[in-house]
Amino acid sequence: MDPVANPYTPNAGAQPLAVRGRDVQMQTFDLLLRRMSVGRTEQSMIITGLRGVGKTVLLGKFRSKAQELNWVVVEREVSKHDDEHFRRQMVSAIRTSLFEMSPKARWSDRVLRAAAVLKSFSISVDPAGTLTGGMDVDAAEGFADQQDLQADLSDLLVAVGEAAQDTGRGLVLLFDEVQFLSTKQLEALISALHKTVQRGLPVTMVGAGLPQIAELAGDAKSYSERLFKFPHIGNLEDGDARAALVEPANAEGAGYSNDALDLALEVTSGYPYFIQELGYAVWGVAAGPTITRDDVELAVPLYEAKLDESFFRVRLDRATEMERIYLRAMAELGPEAQKAQDVAAVIGRKSTQMGPTRAQLINMGLLYTPEHGYAAFTVPHFDKFMLRAIPDLIMPPERSKKTRAKD
Template identity: 30%
Template sequence: MGIEGVGSADLGKVEFNETTLPMTLRATLTDALDRIGKRHSDHGLLITVDETQGANVSDLRALATAVQHLIREERNIAVAFAGLPGMTSSLLHDNVITFLRRAMPVELEDISLGLVSDAFEEVITANGGAITPEALQIATEATHGYPFMIQLVGYNIWRKASGSVIDAGAARAGVEAARIRLGGTVHEPAIEDLSSVDRTYLLAMAQDQGPSRTGDIAQRLGKDPQYAGRYRERLIQAGIIYPSAYGYVDFTIPYLRQWLQEHAATLMLGGN
């Protein structure tokens, strides 16, 4: 684990070993806060952690320990974590990372497709490119307004263009590349820690082309509705599915249904 300063408060770069990590990290952060305070008495230190669900738990514990000490000392420090919705269910039950329970959760909602379309067109034009109306519609609708998918689609349609103009072919190729990337970076991490029954529930859902009726899922599982309902609630709490209507559930993450269909055999063999 390392920490590297950015901007006016240059922290330098420090490497930590696992044994002394909490104490070394606390000392490093204290030194950084002292230096920031000397230059700007009203400034503090913000630590951001991205892809938290894939972070090393030992590193998170060390960070939590160091930050909690500094908070007790009333130092001007804050931490922002970003990750999949389901990460809180596992991290909040960790004995050391309990200070996350006092954090303010902010769940990002899907972005309207109108804004997505405008953003694509503005960024592409500002960088000397162009996109056809058909390609813009394909790219926009493929994102489903999902923030990370917007990034992936935008990046990949630009790469797939043969020249300065992004046409429908480049858009379709870029969307497919983005979908595959989403599978490896979002779908797989979201599923890998689920139990075999959780996965079976999701695979039962994946048999439908749209929202699934909870009664049908229970029937496919060969269980009574009350039994299936327990796993429904677990998956809702994990941010994997949501109740789309009374008696129906659907997937929260775009393209998860298709990813489950493609990986069904592997998931059944790899259950816990």
């Protein structure tokens, strides 16, 4: 069918024509903002899920919803960086939010004060004042300038919350890829939000990230459990997965036969990104207007080749030889979470010997630990890909007597 009219969106963060299966999260978000608007408290949320399940798309829907309710929305993608960089990112996010809150010419005392606190917060990372350009205020000495991320961020978010309240609006920070925040950064954010919640201020943060959100300890853990829900999103249920394929086709005057849909669901397991890639490939081979099972069969090799080349291969290319050996051994055991010792056993090693490799794969975001002692792929169908990419198990090189003696 006409490639120009192809209605599927196999791109990271691309809003699909039909966003399916996310009604519960949308309702939770709506309730959060509505309750906070009237000064009530409500748990915020950090959406977790594997690669390609639609976390970024969902944050995009949250943005539209928040704008509809006249909230100030600031979106940022977090990256793995030091505290200085994190501070800069917060400065940029809060600066944007102050300008969004009300036009500068009409800034009230509260907004001006928040700008002054922001200036204090930024001084250590930006003495020249480039990041806070255009605000024309002096730093609020004694606030947000202790060089303690947690205390400084609390001062900042409280000042911004008061400014938001004063302008009759709320502020929601949407942070994507939160698994890249260090424990210290996440703790600082959590404890700052704890302060704003205590004071009933309309500021909140909604995050999204891989299911390995930093392990928190002590107070931060108990705050985080009270302040946040951690809803998990995954593959779509049968009806939603079918609709995610059918609705875009219908919008272009095409449709699917039932057995074509059955096969498409089997191939994609209902994962949103895979649905988009398969839908896209099928569109390219089908004569239409009804897409048949034969069309899907014809498209599957193209779909797999596309996934292998882009989605999967880039991840494997970043791995060292030892990491590949580990990933391949894991794939041998199947798609589920695997015990460290079982994976090590496949390649004739003890789990302690493979510990550093496993830790590095977790650090790279290829694996995560759903529970203690287990690791799973962060990318759906990665096990199948590994079997395609490396058909035979690879064994680690023989170790010398000396290294063996050390174990």
